[in-house]
Amino acid sequence: MYQLRPIGIVHSLFKRREDVPTRGPIQYEAIGEIEIFKEYEDGLKDIDGFSHIVVLWIFHQSKGYELLVEPLAYKGLRGVFATGHPDRPNPIGLTVVKLICRDKNVLRVKGIDMADRSPVVDIKPYVYSYVRKDIRLGWIETAERR
């Protein structure tokens, strides 16, 4: 077992995970803040030069998991690792956001899809090895909207 300690918290317009849009442009447009706790602020040095960052965070409202889940936006049961479902063996969320600006320990970002007060566990710069082209989306391409 490995222990994760929160290094910050998300400030979002979406109060609960049910409020987060599951598809469409809104998810790329929502503006919010990633507050990194003061004790970790020095770790943000040099982050300002990156246009995008990756935020790893906790689905803190998650209670347990199933290996087959019904995605929030689509009909049908899918393997949990083929979805972004919040209830997963390790409830870690991954969001790529645009970095608008930094004010000391607070990052103002665009593309928030977390619920308010989600704990943040890591920030990484978005780098070329995360960019892929010609992607195929499996079941999502043919699934029926819920």
Added chain:
Amino acid sequence: MYQLRPIGIVHSLFKRREDVPTRGPIQYEAIGEIEIFKEYEDGLKDIDGFSHIVVLWIFHQSKGYELLVEPLAYKGLRGVFATGHPDRPNPIGLTVVKLICRDKNVLRVKGIDMADRSPVVDIKPYVYSYVRKDIRLGWIETAERR
């Protein structure tokens, strides 16, 4: 604090983290396997249709962290969250790989940059919201190679 339980393990040609190429095409070409433990195999249903997946894993050789670190490939001290350095407050690694094929609980993938036997904690499908264009890479664009 949150607990992470390993759901699988990486099989890689790179025995230690020092053996992993820090830059260049090799990091996109290395083939390896992500073995998901049998008890989680059902969670892989439907994964086959995705061209790429995101692997979250643990830098298991990491011992503690500093907020300012010298990147493995470049000179100079940087904020740890502006780098992919293994020694970070929560030593989670993030790798995007191409999914070649699946054999039951084993995913054969291209783009391995983990050390052998790194614990895997999550698999996610690589989706459009992870694709960004017009990215800026901050200090990396001007830094001197070590």
